[in-house]
Structures are given as C-alpha cells and as structure tokens.
Amino acid sequence: MKATTIIGIRLKGKVAIGCDGQVTTGETVMKRTARKIRKMYNERILAGFAGSTADALTLFERFESKLDEFRGNLPRSVVELAKDWRQDKVLRRLEALLAILDKEYAYVVSGSGDIIEPDDGIVAIGSGGPYALAACRGLVKYSDLSVREIVEESIKIAADICIYTNTEIFTEEL
Numbered sequence: 001m002k003a004t005t006i007i008g009i010r011l012k013g014k015v016a017i018g019c020d021g022q023v024t025t026g027e028t029v030m031k032r033t034a035r036k037i038r039k040m041y042n043e044r045i046l047a048g049f050a051g052s053t054a055d056a057l058t059l060f061e062r063f064e065s066k067l068d069e070f071r072g073n074l075p076r077s078v079v080e081l082a083k084d085w086r087q088d089k090v091l092r093r094l095e096a097l098l099a100i101l102d103k104e105y106a107y108v109v110s111g112s113g114d115i116i117e118p119d120d121g122i123v124a125i126g127s128g129g130p131y132a133l134a135a136c137r138g139l140v141k142y143s144d145l146s147v148r149e150i151v152e153e154s155i156k157i158a159a160d161i162c163i164y165t166n167t168e169i170f171t172e173e174l
Contacts, residue, residue, distance in 0.1 A: 009150060020167065022034070066084075
C-alpha cells in the first residue's frame with residue numbers, strides 16, 4: 001500500500017503541513033481518509049510520510065525515538081535517523097519518504113537515507129508532491145493566504161492533476 005501527497009511550509013514564522021487522505025494498492029483506492037501527518041515531540045515538530053505505509057510507520061517510530069534521544073534537537077535527530085537508515089540492513093529496504101518541519105528547519109529524508117533541506121522552506125513528497133510543490137510556490141509568491149490555506153490549496157491543485165491524490169485534506173500547524 002502506498003500513501004501519497006504531503007506538503008509542508010515554513011513561512012514568516014508560521015509552519016503547516018498537510019496531506020491528502022488517499023492510500024492506494026496498485027491502481028485501486030483502498031482508503032480515502034488516511035491521516036499521514038502528525039505532531040511530534042511536545043507538538044513542536046510536524047512530520048508526514050509518503051510511500052509504503054508500514055515502512056513509513058516504522059520510520060516514524062524510529063524518528064520519535066531519535067527526537068527523545070536528542071531532546072528535540074531536530075537537525076541532530078534527522079541526521080541520526082538518516083545514518084541508521086543507510087547503515088541498517090532492514091531500514092535500507094524501507095520504501096518511504098519523510099517530510100519534517102519545525103519553526104526553524106524543513107527536511108525531506110529519502111528512502112536512501114539522504115537529507116534534503118530545501119532553500120525555500122517548502123517540502124513536498126509523494127506522487128502528487130511535485131504538483132503540490134509547484135502550486136505552493138506560486139501561492140507563496142502571488143497570494144496573501146495563510147500557511148494553512150496555502151497547504152490546503154496546494155493539495156487541491158495536486159488532486160486535480162494526480163490520480164493518486166484526493167481532496168480529503170488533513171492539516172496541522174505550529
């Protein structure tokens with residue numbers, strides 16, 4: 001099973017992440033209301049996943065333990081998770097991506113254990129991620145919408161293009 005579109009943004013001291021609700025197996029929609037985002041570490045960090053659901057949940061657990069181990073230090077926790085991901089034989093086979101944000105940082109951690117910190121504070125993953133990313137960048141540049149509204153509109157635009165993205169939208173903010 002695959003979970004799809006996640007978009008997150010840090011803008012002017014505000015942070016939001018959103019996801020669509022669709023989970024697919026092959027070309028079949030198995031669930032329309034999956035929640036693929038959550039607040040972590042005393043509600044100071046937002047994270048979302050795309051890819052294989054079971055794999056992503058495993059990574060969420062690992063990431064939460066890193067946050068606890070490093071007392072909420074996001075950069076250190078992300079680096080240590082990526083190191084584990086690259087070195088552990090079981091983790092290396094996981095097919096998932098994580099989008100992780102707080103008020104200072106935004107990261108994508110890839111299935112190969114790479115860490116990407118985008119220049120513009122916008123993270124997008126999943127099959128609808130590129131469409132949501134393009135929409136988000138346009139909305140940031142040409143609108144006065146709140147971060148929550150930007151996230152929601154970006155997912156709606158992605159859903160109009162990507163068959164693996166729906167308009168059952170969940171959002172979280174810091």
